[in-house]
Amino acid sequence: MSITSSPLNIKLVLVEPIGPINLGSVARLCANFGIEELRLVTPRCDPCDPLAQRMAVKGIKILNNAIEFSSLIEAVADCHKIIATCGRKEHGEIPLHTSEEALTWFSKPTDSEPIALVFGREDRGLSNNELLLAQKVIRLDTSPIYSSLNLSHAVAIVLHDLHRKSQINCAFNEKQTEPTKLPKTIQLEDYLTDAQNLLLEIGFLLDHTATARMAKVRALLQRANIKEGEVALLRGMLRQIRWAIQTKDF
């Protein structure tokens, strides 16, 4: 039985949640906003904790069916679009968006592929490397004096904004633009890993610079919302370059 009221296929992902009150509350919010699937990356509290169970109310089934993953990359591997949230002030050069801007981008009625909405740890959010897995990063607008929102409150705000957006888009969905096919996260990931390996082999990257430099490449591609066909083009290029390097007499 589906409880989805919008056509969006959202996976709500919590990274290392620590508080059972938050965990249960988020499951309830999923039910409130028609999100069917909750994914947990190495949770630091137990979904069976009585507090979590009590806070979930009618989201109890979503809580009990939550799927656990051992890393964020695994949790979003099948997703085509990823939006993350960021409460920290230090976020490198990752561009931040309001929830309205970010959600507009993925609340099109044509989005039936799984899309991920990722929230970080209560105490320190998501790392910059985790943020770079997302094409869009939301920072919620709060008082500058005390900007640290409780996890479940951040989820409430984003899900409400998303629900509102998708309702609006459903009501006025006469504008059907050609949907852009985005790559699965794992496709982009594989390309970046291959590229990194090649660049290490030819000495462009060194072990201690690899992560930082590849993060720049990833940020560039994410900012462009790289499409599936473009990832394929870059992979083809990479394969040919590798061949040319290995073949002495092409």
Added chain:
Amino acid sequence: MSITSSPLNIKLVLVEPIGPINLGSVARLCANFGIEELRLVTPRCDPCDPLAQRMAVKGIKILNNAIEFSSLIEAVADCHKIIATCGRKEHGEIPLHTSEEALTWFSKPTDSEPIALVFGREDRGLSNNELLLAQKVIRLDTSPIYSSLNLSHAVAIVLHDLHRKSQINCAFNEKQTEPTKLPKTIQLEDYLTDAQNLLLEIGFLLDHTATARMAKVRALLQRANIKEGEVALLRGMLRQIRWAIQTKDF
């Protein structure tokens, strides 16, 4: 010392709150969104409850300074504008608004008189008589299947919407973003020419496909608004790849 970041003089009113977790959470939200005053109408839990105190985090002062009233009418007596929230389906003929509609009405920078934002009981909200004290009544948009939001989540959503509205209305709130250093056209052009030459040499591009394929790469980089430093990074990569191809024994 004021912690208000907007010029609005909001009194957040909870009618008969029963849960200490909610009470503390709402105090925290007040701090998150620059609301200085929390008013409680015959609360059914104690603001000094350890759970409430713990959930308040940096809203602890607001929680400890919360003012108690014995009826809603007393709690809003000094307020000029009143917005209430309603989760129930039965609300007589009281017109309901989205939070956007309702908040637009009182988030003008000229509103310096006290205005009240009223939230009802966890279990049964506000009575129709209480709702009639308000000029506007908000019903939040949720899944029709399970519309009952936790109290503090409803507060989070409304305060965020209000904060956003009042920020938009503050004409001087133009966000100054750091100017990004874009490359000169010629720098990107040179890179693309070099890349095309290399890809032709190694047989990835053919004369008759080169233009179309390089146009795809260009489109990707333009869409990302590639920066000067990123062009330099890509050029460095290209130089090293050329070197690796030409050097047989690196």
